[in-house]
Amino acid sequence: MTAFQQEKIIPKGVVEIIFNFSEGKQAGANINNKHFSIPACFINGLNTLPIKVGLPEKQLYFGVQLQPLAVKKLLGIPAGEFADSIIDLTLIDSTYLSLWQQPSGPRSTGTKSQIQVPKPHHCRRAG
Numbered sequence: 001m002t003a004f005q006q007e008k009i010i011p012k013g014v015v016e017i018i019f020n021f022s023e024g025k026q027a028g029a030n031i032n033n034k035h036f037s038i039p040a041c042f043i044n045g046l047n048t049l050p051i052k053v054g055l056p057e058k059q060l061y062f063g064v065q066l067q068p069l070a071v072k073k074l075l076g077i078p079a080g081e082f083a084d085s086i087i088d089l090t091l092i093d094s095t096y097l098s099l100w101q102q103p104s105g106p107r108s109t110g111t112k113s114q115i116q117v118p119k120p121h122h123c124r125r126a127g
Contacts, residue, residue: 007053015045015071015079017089018063019099022056029053029086036086041096043071044086046079051086 019041020027027038030052044051046068068079075092089096 005055005057007055009047009051009053011045011047011049012065013046014065014067015043015082016063016065017041017043018061021060021062022058023060024056024058027053027055027059031084031086038086039088039090041089041099042086043075043082043089043092046083049084 020038029036029038031047032049038053066074066079071077071079071082077092
């Protein structure tokens, strides 16, 4: 059985895109007494509340912190839409699943890797 450790993450004023490469049992998080399962790749923030996370002893995450305007440019969605939640990034754009799979593929020393980032989304204003 995998042991879990509790961690509290304080709001930082950024949005994070995080790739979860941890093996074993899925970690979970609570924000304002709402439970979230942590998917393979997700987006989180702008948070106004602390996040309580249950993490396995062994964990491997890769994350990118974005300013709110960058989120709008990259995803075409205002950063506030992700406030105090953990959202599976593949529900926004399924190509993020292939991005998650790229770094976790086979590696050998001295091999260069290319990561294909999904193209930015562009929103049109209704009107």
